[in-house]
Amino acid sequence: MNWKKLILTGMAGSIGLSTPGFAQDDSVLLRPVVPDDFDRGRNESVTERARPDYDPIGINTGSFVLRPRVELGLGYDSNIYLMKENETDAAYAVLSPSIQASSAWSRHALNLTASSNLRRYLGESDRNETTWNLGALGRVDVNNAFSLTGEAQFAKLAENTLSGAIDSQLAAFSRYRRDFYGLRGEYRSGQFRSFVSADRTSFRFSNMTLSDGTGIDQGDRDRDVTRAVGQVEYAFTPSLSIYGQGTYDWTDYDRALLLSGQDNRDSEAFRLIGGFNFDLAGLLRGTLGAGYIRRNFDSPLYNTVSGLSVEARVEMFPSELTTVTLQARRALEDSNINQTTVFFSNSFSARVDHELLRNLILNARSEVEYLDYVGSRRHNWLYRASTGARYLVDNRFSLGLSAQYTSRTTQAGFSSGFQDFRGQLSLIVQK
Structure with missing residues (x-):
């Protein structure tokens, strides 16, 4: 994984053309390891395109460029506790300040970020959220061929209610602290x-x-996950390369026993994955990877779990004004639902970004996810559709409008399904 590009892409999305109101779309706690640097400068997506009349200028301090940003939002949620019956709806307000500091050096790089998200529901204080994130990423260019990248992130987050790790009705109340440290060495020749x-x-x-x-x-549920990754990539042409990647991780829970009295799920896992990385001018770019994952648990109570692993992302460019993004993923995640231990998350999504006007960007996204709980008859289907628009007033102001519909179905005898609609209007102020 290209840590630098991951952070820069995430910050650019939060500052630029992201869909307001639905920042926590990822359904996993641990970030996946997938090569995301397929961009070779041969294509440019709608959300990446420079718009000098509307892009934030930043504050140049000499060695760093500062980019402060504040988002103010008003929204409505038809089912804030994600219940099948006796739904509770509520209006809410969002305040999301952030700041990014990026180095302006000719060599090496340092990026610092700080952000917070305060969400308050009218008359439903139990659902309020206060989250924050601090991050630092630094890269040292040892020479033209070798670089070292280090990263640290400290965050207090609200659990994604659609993650599948716990029942959605409980996830609405779940908060957690996540600390991340990473170091990577990269060699090119x-x-x-x-x-x-x-x-x-x-x-x-x-x-x-x-x-x-x-x-x-x-x-x-408290745990530490330590991960080691190695990858080799060979470019057949400037547009096409093949890669192979191996990952080994250790999951160590703080408590030896679950609340039920059973052994906890300390484990070791490895994944081997390979595929293609491509960037074809005027057509498409992306990464297609598939492989095998296997997890062994320390406790004899749990059987070894193995299966197919997939990480794929393709961006297509039918015109300069339209970008179509397809994503597919199959991953193994921990579960804290009843007696289940892990589940396979199988997801596919499609998104379209369209530049209707130079300063009016439209998007639409559809996603389907199948959660298959290992060793249980339990399974969930999740369907989600969203749309949004961003109107860029000038370099400092923009307006956003978004709407999302979510539906989850599950078989009888397990947790209830639900339907939910959310809409939000946002004002973004940036420098």
């Missing part, structure tokens, strides 16, 4: 590129208090 990286992510979950006053201890 001719047609070859390789990297080795190591990272560690710690999760510490806060105890929950439900609307009826019930308290739930989440201490048995």
